[in-house]
Amino acid sequence: MSIRKLPKIEALQLPKGLQWEETESALARWSPEIRAADDSGISILGEIGERFDGSGVTSRRISAALRNIGERDVTVFLNSPGGDFFEGVAIYNMLREHKGRVTVKVLGLAASAASIIAMAGDTVQIGKAAFLMIHNSWALVIGNRQDLAEAIRVLEPFDGAMAAVYADRTGLPVAKIEKMMEAETWMNGEDALAKGFADALLAADEIKDDGTKSASSLLRRVDSALAKQGISRAERREMLKELTGTPSAAGVATPSAGLLAALQSLNQSIQE
16 A cells, blocks of 8 residues: 555644643553564654653654655554644654655554554554554633634534545545544454455564553543643643652652552542
């Protein structure tokens, strides 16, 4: 299959007061420690877009990686719960336009914006125990009733753009795709293969669990819960920086077992 047959997603207008969020279901099922046994390619192993702690996979980083690769074939290793739709679209378009052959390997999870990125591969491979999830646009909107009404109007083209990409990749009718998105559809490796979202299953020895326990998904759940309380992004960043302490050299704070427990308790209390 040629990626050049897939539609380009044109730039869309971002509604005022909107913040893209991963769904709670995606964060709960995401295992950040799942990686490639041999990651000689581009790794998208984390949330899409820049996070409050400096982590996250950005289109700027992927653009730099592709420039270094030139026109050679590339393998993209993917394990992400999604995130910023605009960043996901930018990465999809970059991979779609890459001159070399693109192979996407879904190691653990490709949800939401990450599932769009997965569709840019000439070949999409997925682990048998991995998952791909598609749904309608998921975001947090803060504002008055006019802002909320505008957000509803503007989000509709996003859903249409995603449905068109999924339909082109799979050959399924757009109406069928739209129903799957409305229902938040989860597919394991075999199901994704059967429905046309993937072309082949990954061998088990291509995927490893590096044993690293990360608080990234839990931190994002706390961040999302704080956002729902109306706390601004800047305030949330400062709160979470104070909570996690000084970041590591990699730019991400390394949590202790006590911090993990505190985050779990905080997330629970905010949700109640």
